[in-house]
Structure formats: C-alpha cells, structure tokens
Amino acid sequence: MDPIIRSLLDTDFYKFTMGQLVFRAFRDVPVKYAFKLRTKGVDLAQYISMDQLRRELDHTMELHFQDNHIRFLRGTPKNAAGDRMFYEDYLGHLANLTLPQYKLTDDFTLEFPGSWATAIYWETYALSIISELYYRGLLDRMSTFEREVIFAQGKVRLAEKIRKLRTRPNMTFSDFGTRRRFSRIWQEYVVKTFASELPATQFIGTSNVQMSMDLGLEPKGTFAHELDMGISGVMHGSDDEIRQSHNKVLELWYELYGEGLSVALTDTYGTDFFFRDMTREQARLWRGLRQDSADPFAFGQKAIKFYRDFDIDPRTKLVVFSDGLDVDLMISLYDMFTESFKVTHGLGTNATNDLGLPPLSMVVKLVESNGHGTVKLSDNIEKAVGTPEDIIRFKRIFGYNSTYSSTCTY
Helix, strand or coil, X not given: CCCCCCCCCCCECHHHHHHHHHHHXXXXXXXXXXXXXXXXXXXXXXXXXXXXXXXXXXXXXHCCCCHHHHHHHHCCECCCCCCECCCHHHHHXXXXXXXXXXXXXXCCCEEEEEEHHXXXXXXXXXXXXXXXXHHHHHHHCCCHHHHHHHHHHHHHHHHHHHHHHCCCCCCEEEECXXXXXXXXXXXXXXXXXXXXXXXXXXXXXXXXXXXXXXXXCCECCCCCHHHHXXXXXXXXXXXXXXXHHHHHHHHHHHHHHHHHHCEEECCCCCHHHHHHHCCHHHHHHCCEEEECCCCHHHHHHHHHHHHHHCCCCHHHCEEEECCCXXXXXXXXXXXXXXXXXXXEEEECHHHHCCCCCCCCCEEEEEEEECCEECCECCCCHHHCECCHHHHHHHHHHHCCCCCCCCCCCC
16 A cells, blocks of 8 residues: 555644644754543554554655645745745745654654654654554455445545535634545545535635645644643743643743734643733734533533623634534534534544544644643543643642543544
C-alpha cells in the first residue's frame, strides 16, 4: 500500500498558525509530545505491528515541504485585506524542516521530543498513521464481502448527513477530521463529496491543508490547547506567572494575526477561568470563541452572558462548536443559538470515520515544556492531561472546580 502520509501538507492548518508563533518566539524551547489512547479496552498492538508503525513514521521523517507547498502557504491571506498569513522567515524554516526523531517502545509508548519549532508537527501525522493502521488491521480480519459492506455503510451514512445538512442551508461547517480519520483516501472522498454536494456557503472549508490546496477550499484553523500548555512551561517561575501565561497566549496571538484568526479556544484550564481572564478589550476585539469540551448548550449560554456582561452584543460574535459533533447535534445547536450569535461547526471524526466501526479516542499532547510538566484540564475532566500532582496544582492556580465527566468517544 502507499504510505499513509505522502505530503507534509497532509495535516491540520493550526499546526502552521501555531508553528509560526512558536518559531518566532519559542523556537528553541525543549518539549515533548506523547501519544495517549483514551478508548478503554482496545489493545492497539493486536491490530498494529511495531514494524508497520515504524515504517510509516520513518517514511514521514523522510518527507520535506515541496516548493508548491510553500507557494500555497505563502498565498494564504490572514484577513480580508489580503495580508499574508506567513512570514518569509517561517516559510524558510518549513522549507528546511526535518522532523525530529521519535521514541517508540513495544508497549506502544510513543513520544516526540525535540525543539518546539520542529516537534510541534508530529501530532497530526502520528494520529493519522495510527488511526489508519488500526482500521486496516480491522479490515484485514474481514472477508471481501464484509469490507464492501463497510464502505457501502459509509456512503449511506454520508448521504444521510448530506440530506440532513440540506434541511439547514444557512448552517455552516468545516471538516476537522484529519487526526482520527478512517483513512486518507476516505477523508478525501468525504471532503470532495461535501464540496460537490453542498454549496460553498455551507461547507466552508477543511482543516486539512493538502486537501485545501488540491480542491480549492479554504484552510481552517486557529490554535489548540498545546499553545497554552507550552507557554505555561516557559512562564513557570511562580503560580502567578503560570496563571498569567494564559492571557499571554491571547496577547501574542492577536499581535501576530490580528482580527482574522481571533477565535479563542476556551477550555485549556476550564472555560470558567477563561471568561474571568479575557479582558473587556480582548472580548471586543476578538471575533469569537471555540468550544471543545463538556456541554455545548451550557457553553452557549455562558458565552451569551459573558458578552452581555461586557455590554457587547453577542450577535456580533462567532462561536465554533467542535467537540465530538454529529449532524443532529449541529442542527440542535444551530437552532438553539442562531439568533443569539454567529454559529459555525467543526465536524471531525463523525464525518471522516463513520463507516459503522467503533471510533478511537486518542490524542498526541504536549506533556513537557522547558523541563516542566504541562497540564490540560478541559471542561470534561476525562480529557485532562498531566501528572496527578501537576493537575492538582493547576486546578488550584486556575480555580478549577468543574465536576463534569463524560467518556471520550472521539
């Protein structure tokens, strides 16, 4: 079979937007990313051989950004005025990038240490590889007919999604499904189908940069939890400094990207803290928020109150829902909040890995930065990352008291 990763553009757009900020401000900070399977009761080693995994990871390390990749990124605007998203020094860094060496043991411990400016890119490649190898392993145990049924089910489920989406023609969404896709080819099929069957005013883009380039779609993404987590390791001199690192991310991001990419991820240390920490001026300037854990309906109500408390009309702001969505949930959220604020969605695993096989919940997270353990608390404590001791400390620092707990499906 072809290698799973054939291009370093086959990744999420936020790897580049975050990557540029890291390159310009924190490029030499030593970090470590690590793989974690959150799904209980699955032994990946029964479906994926270490040799297979090493071959795919080694192949990815041999890849480099091509001239047409750099040209595409160079032409990406960051705002309506057409200002360039990426600076030439960063594009030069990408042109010369070699992924750092990974560490893999037979018990499926997979880690990616290195400088932050190079190790940051491993996350999406590694997750895409593991996901596709796992589903290849499942298919290998099936007969030819059973495999045909799987793909037929996938097409039927995709058709049903499109039928439902057509009932809400003004509801917008993007593909966020690269990291836990069934396969690269299936994601390409899903994205092409959305693009051909739905208007561009409804299906507004994909986070996958290669597919954006190939299909003429807009690449979508801003930043992820790892940015907050990494900068907490740089600003780690005291509890107060760690607490201040959260708003420092907002300051650095807006300074680099301005209004165009100003959609803030709210739940690294709990959304309640985020709403206490974001200033009135930031709330006014930033376009909106991205919700990524716990109850999205409760989040929507909190977002409305947050803006109204600052005398800001929430109808002028955008909320991106992106936590384990399916089309039914998207419709419910749209119907609930479309009169309250601008609603859009990031549809992930349930689009690119919905063929009737059980999904995997897995992540590659930043676990060390600048010699310190990092923490992600999330509004769903089941998504927490960090050692027990660090989690206790960060809960205290950020006043975290959420009791919401839900099994991670995706």
